[in-house]
Amino acid sequence: MTSISGRAWVFGDGVNTDVMAPGLFFKAPLEVLAAHCMEAIEPAFAANIVVGDIVVAGRNFGVGSAREQAPMALQHLGVGAILAESYGRIFYRNALSFGIPTLLFPQAGEIVAGDELVIDPLAGRIENRTRAKMYTVAGLPEHLMAMVSAGGLMPYLKQRLSAQGAS
Amino acid sequence: MGYSIAQKIIARAAGRDSVTPGEIVTCSVDLALLLDSGGPRRIWPRLKELGAGVWDPDKIVVVTDHFTPAVDAESAAILQLTRDFVREFEIPRFFDMQGIGHVVLTENGFVQPGMFACGGDSHSSNGGAFGCYMVGFGAIEMTGVVVTGEIWLQVPETVRVNWSGAFGPGVAAKDIMLMLCRELGINNAFKVIEFGGDTVAGMTMNERATLTNMAAEMGAETGIVEPDDTTLAAIRAGGQHPDAAALDWCSDADTDYEAVHNFVATELAPQVAAPHSPANSGPVGEVTNVRVDQAYIGACVGAKLSDLHMVAEVLNGRTVAGGTRLLIAPASQQVIVDATTDGTMKILVDAGAYLLPTGCGACAALGAGILAEDEVCISSTNRNFKGRMGANSASVYLGSPYTVAASAVAGQIADPREMLV
The missing domain is CATH 3.30.499.10 (Aconitase, domain 3)
Structure with missing residues (x-):
């Protein structure tokens, strides 16, 4: 997995999965749902995000519903990585299962919207180019590296099933 | 030090003698709840992509509840796909338009002490009221469960929350949970909330389920209540037969809880x-x-x-x-x-x-x-x-x-x- 670089979108504490994937658009195709991602708290997000941009947030990012459309919407919009002080447990697992580099970042509060970040998710290195500052955080958990490196749970399951078929 | 009921169930499901909070284990799933929202609609296309089937139709329960009744072409198609999935994979336990999955499970006595269960919905913690370890996952991970019958877990800490005394008039389990969301916070990932004390012992299973259901709002891995005769009676009322050793699933007296909190129900206002x-x-x-x-x-x-x-x-x-x-x-x-x-x-x-x-x-x-x-x-x-x-x-x-x-x-x-x- 190579490094990821992009601009920071900064959110506060407790951003829940309902605002990432509103129930009103559950039956709609992903591109329609994604257009309303974060609308309730940051109306400019979906229209202005650029592929590779990085979501930075406070505590408990992705709290609430198990809906996988939350990380799927972020991924659809091009989010390259997620950095938060802590995560809602199902969101965290879902995001990694879709292969989105999702790191714990205790210093998330030091990042300002629009900062240029470069992230090495395996090594746990975060560089803030705008402010010339380097951070070292916990890399992806070892037991999940294989899955995230494969691109997520689906490619990982394919590998596992084909290995079983070959043995 | 002893172990909590949650740690004992995880150890059993992981094929281990014991587990320690923080370690990563892979657990075998005894029951998987699939709902129309994050169930067949999202899992079946992935099974096709993988060329895989379901690991054990007898361990899966499918319920339609999120899009019932159909009100437009989209919801009608989602429900139709769910019914087709059940037919295709010959899943015996299918509840179509019978109610909300978490409640249908408990009404039918399907969740029982000692089980390791998971559901494709965050409020799967509801089942923990019956002394099982039941936890919610997203549809992508439920795809993995449906294919392999396994899920990874970081063994959580257990937090014990005791309530003593009787509620005053107009106060209920829901008030406990709204109060706990404030007092213990909503950032309890990797923690199991174990509810106990004489207030909980005196509750109906419906009220206990309100506690464990809203462990999800506390951000917890899940909630759990140790089983007792009330639990077993509810399982029998659902038409099932609890295991003779069901009440052996309990926390040790010297359990190494991460924290123990004591509250008094008598003082609680709505x-x-x-x-x-x-x-x-x-x-x-x-x-x-x-x-x-x-x-x-x-x-x-x-x-x-x-x-x-x-x-x-x-x-x-x-x-x-x-x-x-x-x-x-x-x-x-x-x-x-x-x-x-x-x-x-x-x-x-x-x-x-x-x-x-x-x-x-x-x-x-x-x-x-x-x-x-x-x-x-x-x-x-x-x-x-x-x-x-x-x-x-x-x-x-x-x-x-x-x-x-x-x-x-x-x-x-x-x-x-x-x-x-």
Whole structure:
């Protein structure tokens, strides 16, 4: 997995999965749902995000519903990585299962919207180019590296099933 | 040091003698709950992509609840696909339009002490009331469960929460959870909340399920209650036969809890959570002059038979205020049958309640009863996030069924104790 670089979108504490994937658009195709991602708290997000941009947030990012459309919407919009002080447990697992580099970042509060970040998710290195500052955080958990490196749970399951078929 | 019931179940499911908080284990799944929302609709295309089938149809329970009844072409197609999936994979336990999955599971006695169960919905923690380890996952991970019958887990810490004493009039398990979301916070990932004490021991299974259901709101891995004779009686009432050793599933006296909290139920006032978080809660008396457009009784946590009984206790001989609507979406068909048989339903409709079909409904803005711009709702559901029940500008307050009913009568958020004297 190579490094990821992009601009920071900064959110506060407790951003829940309902605002990432509103129930009103559950039956709609992903591109329609994604257009309303974060609308309730940051109306400019979906229209202005650029592929590779990085979501930075406070505590408990992705709290609430198990809906996988939350990380799927972020991924659809091009989010390259997620950095938060802590995560809602199902969101965290879902995001990694879709292969989105999702790191714990205790210093998330030091990042300002629009900062240029470069992230090495395996090594746990975060560089803030705008402010010339380097951070070292916990890399992806070892037991999940294989899955995230494969691109997520689906490619990982394919590998596992084909290995079983070959043995 | 001893082990908590959660750690014992995880160890058993992982094929280990014991487990330590923090370590990563892979657990075998005894029961997987799939719902129409994150179930076949999202999993079946992935099975096709993988060229895989389901690991064990007998360990899967499928329930339609999020998109029932069909109201447009999309919801009709989702329900049709769910029915086709059940036929294709010959899944014997299918409950179509019978109620909300978490409630259907417990009504049928399917979740039992010592089981390791998972569901494709965050409120799967509901099942923990029956002394099982039941936890929610997203559809992508439920795909893995359906294919392999396994899931990885980081062994959580256990936090013990004891409640002692009897509730005063108009206070219920829901008030405990709104209070705990405030006092213990909503950032409890990698923790199991184990509920105990004589208050919990004296609760019905419906009330215990309210506790474990809303462990999800605390951000916990799950919630759990050690089983007792009440648990076993409910499983038998569901037509199942609990294991003879079911009550052996309990926490050791010297369990190494991460923390132990002790609270007194006698002192608890009805609680209300203001927009837009369940943790934004306080005693009902602190919420004054909040006019209510809609009072909503619904969802897995707030429309069981015991919840409708609370509503009827308040509504008996009263009527819903002009300018306020009271919507009731019972949690299951069985609840509708029982509430009709015992006379509860007549009290509700005589008071002016508007009955909705069973299902997840307006709780997540999926069914009937969603909110318009700037409307104010008080709801017996479990979440009041911005936009969750409809318009982003709507305000949702959470309360117990008692408090929602009292507010419907008053036309503004009201203390139910004043109507129960």
